[in-house]
Amino acid sequence: MIGVLKSMAVTMKHALDGRTFTVEYPDEAPEVSPRFRGIHKFSQERCIWCRQCENVCPNDTIQIVMDDQRNGEAYDLHVGQCIYCRLCEEVCPVDAIILTQQFEFTGATKNDLVYNKEQLKNVPWYNDIDPLEVREPDRSVWIGEGEGEVDYQ
Amino acid sequence: MGGGVAAVVFPDLIDEWTGLSEFGLGGEFVAAFIAAFVIGNLMMIMTALAGPWAKRKITAAFTDRIAVNRVGPYGLLIIPADAVRLLSKELIVPDGVDRPAWDLGPLIVASSALLGFAFIPFGSGVHLADPETGLIWVFAIASIASVGLVMCGYASNNKYSLLGGLRAVAQNVAYEIPLILTGISVVIFVGSLQMSEIVAAQSQELISIAGVSIPMWFAILNPFAFVLFLAANFAEIGRNPFDTPEAPTEIIAGYQTEYSSVYFVLIYLGEFLHIFLGAAIIATIFLGGPAGPVLPGIVWFLIKLWAVFLLTQWIRSAMPRFRIDQVLVFGWKLLLVGAFLNLILTAVIVGVIT
Amino acid sequence: MSVTEPLTDTETGELDYDAIFEILGDHIIDRESHVHTEAAVVRPDEVQSTLRILREDAGFDHLSCVVSQEYRDRFESVYYLKTYDDPTQEFGVVVPTSRDEPKSQTATGVYETAGWHEREAYDLVGIEYEGHPDLRRILLPESWMGHPLGLDYDQDRPQIVEYREHENPLEGHVEEGETMFINIGPHHPATHGVLHLRVVLDGEQVADLDPDLGYLHRCEEQCCQSGTYRHQIMPYPDRWDYASAGILNEWAYARTAENLADLDVPEYAQILRTMSAELCRICSHMLALGTFCLDIYGDFTAIFMYAMRDRERVQNILEELTGQRMMFNYFRLGGVVWDIPEPRQEFFDLVWDFLDELPAAIDEYHDLITTNEVFQTRTVNTGILEPDVAKQYGCTGPVARASGIDYDLRRDDPYGYYEELDWEVITEDGCDNYSRLLVRMQEVEESAKIIEQCIELLEEWPEDEREIQSNVPRTLKPDPDTETYRAVEGAKGELGIYIRSDGTDKPARFKIRSPCYHNLSVLPEIAEGEYVADMIASLGSLDIILGEVDR
Known part of the structure; x- marks a missing residue:
């Protein structure tokens, strides 16, 4: 019986202290970490069309089309299929694709979530956080060469 | 005392105020109808509007959440919105349900509880009927709900519903007896089954400490009976820790699994009404009914109702659910014995005093 | 012995x-x-x-x-x-x-x-x-044609299910006798995901029970077989046991792949790994505690929300560290991807705040749950799992430790930085639902101890030696036909990975040994003869995540 009363005392304490931990979401924009991985932003000016992001993507989310002069024609990214692993940002040598903090996006159909390069360019910053300024990517760590000689083929 | 005190009930009051009594039997009927309408609506407002809203707010407070606050001031309008939403939903009639039992079940659950309020003295003259057998009437009518639950459970053509219905019956049968036996111990004190008599008996002064007069509420006079009655009542209305008939994590929603739209509203309403009816019985026979200082009787009565409601929610926040066999063991082996002990003790004490 | x-x-x-x-x-x-x-x-x-x-x-x-x-x-x-x-x-x-x-x-x-x-x-x-007593399909539907991990399997062949296989299996079915067949799940408030239990009830008691899995089968093994060792596999482990135990899963893959390719991990990265993994363990155990109580209390009661609140705090820490709340993708072969975020002290303070308030929270849980008599009547001596049975079924993790089996890979088969730290393996002898809860609650405290020591080490660590990754080639091609099986102590038990390489940069066979899968397989042994309410409680106490069971 004492145990029961003790548990009732605990819940009453919580009821009376008036503290809540839920957030009124759309009214209150939640804080997100600078490292948070949200929807992508793409810069056509920076991109050198090296296709590394397309290669490293684990589930073929990025589709790149180029003409025979290696000029980019299309850069499609299926933000609904993406698993937000951030490998494309890590592999990109010129910061052409970065993952913003933006997580608010919708689409009526799956097809609406296939973003082309214009849509990717227009993705807004979340709370004006520019990931490039707040993150400190350490690419030298990421692109290791391993032990032994490097063969330049 | 022997009952028969000419208590003024609510229809008579309306008679007086409106002058309907001049129209003979027809006038009395209209007056009674108006009275029932008033009380029915009062309870509807409390159970259908305030109840779910308060439940959400109270539960949220216990669980550190914010809860409804968007629609209307303090989120109050979410309840009409929810009601419209529920009523506008499709009423799904599953294949092979046993109609009309399936349709009648929710009606019986809701109406049985509403009918029970006819005999409850709300104070300030709001008391629909005051027969000499008032207490028995209330218990009898409240128990009709069990029939409704069985109908829901059995007619739904669903195994979860069946289990829920069976659990509801087993539990109600097990707790009906201790409930009434404990109620009877109050009757022994009062010497009458009439509700107004029971309330009147509690208005006497029990003891006066330093000028503060403590009334002879039976909860103070016999706390043991009060606790027994509370436990039996919670089991009867299927509140935690005795919510085994619904047990969402085991049998989904028990007897109400297959109900949607209006029928769901009725069952939901019926549950709230039963909580409040249980609270009303507790308030009447243990907490002095509408008695209380300063404020008018009916306000005190409603405060007591909400206090019991709050208690159900508080217990819900902290108490695990018993298993069905534990519920039955608790009912038959502990509560029943306790109720009998209490009855004998009361009888002995009352016998010695008089 | x-x-x-x-x-x-x-x-x-x-x-x-x-x-x-x-x-x-x-x-x-x-x-x-x-x-x-x-x-x-x-x-x-x-x-x-x-x-x-x-x-x-x-x-x-x-x-x-x-x-x-x-x-x-x-x-x-x-x-x-x-x-x-x-x-x-x-x-x-x-x-x-x-x-x-x-x-x-x-x-x-x-x-x-x-x-x-x-x-x-x-x-x-x-x-x-x-000689197998019950050789049926387990992950794929009964009507599936072909064996998808076989070499000759044609992925493009449509799975045509004929009408007779779609027929209502209950058509004209009349139940006889004293028992009642009931489907619990795949959509049921207490199955923690999409689990289907075929239950035969005798009154309120469970006479027979047969778990039916595979509703969440996402071909995780094949996904990994089609990814490269170096980068593409690592995001997937987060999705096996997705209830915030992601880093522990990543470690299972990291350990196996590092063993296969013979990679070293810098000491500093090991500490980061250990700390983040234990944070995940706390997350996972908090969720287990909350949902287990949900099964016993019913409705979204206070305990569930309190447990979620504490889990939320850990997730905030993990978000600061890894960038994500559940799908971390934090480990890399040979280390981790991020160091502690700058300013470091802010992050440490966040963790310290959590650690300081944890003991009070744990006390509160004890007041609320374990000392509650009604809770004890519900859980003590229900869902008994004898140690012999647990060993037979390959149970590991808190489930085995609550049956008195002193088995914890962090200590017995050391990896990471666990060997250097001071902590204990928790065991209980009750073998029941109550013990399983107690073990999880105490493990949270042990994890907190580990995190504390890691944070102290990280605070002291000299600035120029903060090496978070060793030098790993961009493309890993282990020798053909090397096979290895390595396991780590996941949140639910021994999480092992088997990899066989074929000389390319992708594994030829990738097999996940899921602890939930084994813990769930023991459910019929636990639950038969018990009340249906206890069966639900036992299922909750096994703490399965269907994403890991079905993979």
């Missing part, structure tokens, strides 16, 4: 493989060497006798993993054995069968856990196990 003694080398304490091969005698047709252990190749009709010798005379009481795979010239089942006393003592039994007639003797008589493993092997690879 005593039987294992003669097999270990008295000087080094290591397993004496020659002695084992000697005991097995004629059963062996060949020897194989895997990266982590030696293995014996036996004939497909001598599986049971071989395993029985290993179990009874060599003391291998833990069938850790069964891997099945198809080669160009044969099918193969590999049984990896361990001992519960010392999981570093490992041994493998390789059973090749011909491609024309892939039939192999079952191991179910010797290890009960082989039952589900072999069903999975039959389902996905197509090996038939003779």
Whole structure:
């Protein structure tokens, strides 16, 4: 019986202290970490069309089309299929694709979530956080060469 | 005392105020109808509007959440919105349900509880009927709900519903007896089954400490009976820790699994009404009914109702659910014995005093 | 215990493989060497006798993993054995069968856990196990055609299910007798995901129970088989046990791949790994505690929300560190991807705040849950799992430790930085639902101790030695036909990965040994004869995540 009363005392304490931990979401924009991985932003000016992001993507989310002069024609990214692993940002040598903090996006159909390069360019910053300024990517760590000689083929 | 005190009930009051009594039997009927309408609506407002809203707010407070606050001031309008939403939903009639039992079940659950309020003295003259057998009437009518639950459970053509219905019956049968036996111990004190008599008996002064007069509420006079009655009542209305008939994590929603739209509203309403009816019985026979200082009787009565409601929610926040066999063991082996002990003790004490 | 003694080398304490091969005698047709252990190749009709010798005379009481795979010239089942006393003592039994007639003797008589493993092997690879009591498909639907991990499987072939297989199985079905058949799940408030339990009830009691899995089967093994070792596999482990235990899962892959490719991890990264993994463990145990109480209390009661609130705090810490709340993708082969975020002190303060307030929170849980008499009547002595049964079914993690089995890979088969830290393995002897809850609650405290020590180390660490990743080649191509099986202590138990390489940059066979899968397989043993309410409670206490069960 004492145990029961003790548990009732605990819940009453919580009821009376008036503290809540839920957030009124759309009214209150939640804080997100600078490292948070949200929807992508793409810069056509920076991109050198090296296709590394397309290669490293684990589930073929990025589709790149180029003409025979290696000029980019299309850069499609299926933000609904993406698993937000951030490998494309890590592999990109010129910061052409970065993952913003933006997580608010919708689409009526799956097809609406296939973003082309214009849509990717227009993705807004979340709370004006520019990931490039707040993150400190350490690419030298990421692109290791391993032990032994490097063969330049 | 022997009952028969000419208590003024609510229809008579309306008679007086409106002058309907001049129209003979027809006038009395209209007056009674108006009275029932008033009380029915009062309870509807409390159970259908305030109840779910308060439940959400109270539960949220216990669980550190914010809860409804968007629609209307303090989120109050979410309840009409929810009601419209529920009523506008499709009423799904599953294949092979046993109609009309399936349709009648929710009606019986809701109406049985509403009918029970006819005999409850709300104070300030709001008391629909005051027969000499008032207490028995209330218990009898409240128990009709069990029939409704069985109908829901059995007619739904669903195994979860069946289990829920069976659990509801087993539990109600097990707790009906201790409930009434404990109620009877109050009757022994009062010497009458009439509700107004029971309330009147509690208005006497029990003891006066330093000028503060403590009334002879039976909860103070016999706390043991009060606790027994509370436990039996919670089991009867299927509140935690005795919510085994619904047990969402085991049998989904028990007897109400297959109900949607209006029928769901009725069952939901019926549950709230039963909580409040249980609270009303507790308030009447243990907490002095509408008695209380300063404020008018009916306000005190409603405060007591909400206090019991709050208690159900508080217990819900902290108490695990018993298993069905534990519920039955608790009912038959502990509560029943306790109720009998209490009855004998009361009888002995009352016998010695008089 | 005593039987294992003669097999270990008295000087080094290591397993004496020659002695084992000697005991097995004629059963062996060949020897194989895997990266982590030696293995014996036996004939497909001598599986049971071989395993029985290993179990009874060599003391291998833990069938850790069964891997099945198809080669160009044969099918193969590999049984990896361990001992519960010392999981570093490992041994493998390789059973090749011909491609024309892939039939192999079952191991179910010797290890009960082989039952589900072999069903999975039959389902996905197509090996038939003779003598198996119940060789049905387990992950894929009954009507599935072909075996998707087989080499000849045509992925483009449509799965045509004929009308008769779609017929209502209950059409014209009349139940006779005293029992009632009831489907609990796949959509039910208490199955923690999409689990389907076929239950036969005798009144309120469970007479028979048969879990039906696979509703969340997402071909995780095949996903990993089509990703490159270096980068593409790592995001997927987060999605096995997705209830915030992601980093622990990543570690399972990291450990196996690092073992396979012989990679080193810098000490500083090991500390980061250990700390983040233990944060995940707290997350996962908090969720387990909340949902278990949900099953017992019903409705979204206070405890669930309080547990979520504390889990939320850990997730905030993890978000600061890894960038994500659940799908972390924090580990990389040879280290981790991020150092502590700058300013470091802010992050440490966040963790310290959490650690400082944790003891009070734990006390509150004890007041709220474990000392509550009604809770005790519901959980004490219900859902009994005897240690012998637990070992037979390969149970690990908190489930095994609540049955008194002192088995924790963090201590027994050390990895990461655990060896250097001061913490304890929690065991309880109650074997019931209550003990399983207690073990989880105490493990949260132990994890907090580990995190505390890690944070202290990280705070002191000299700035120029903060190496978070070793130098790893951009493309990993392990030698062909190297096989390894490595396990870590996940939130739910021994989470192991088997990888066989074929010389390319992608694994040829990737097999996940899921602790939830084994813990769930013991549910019929626990629940039969109990009340349906206790069956639900036991299911909650096993703490399964269907994403990891079905993979």
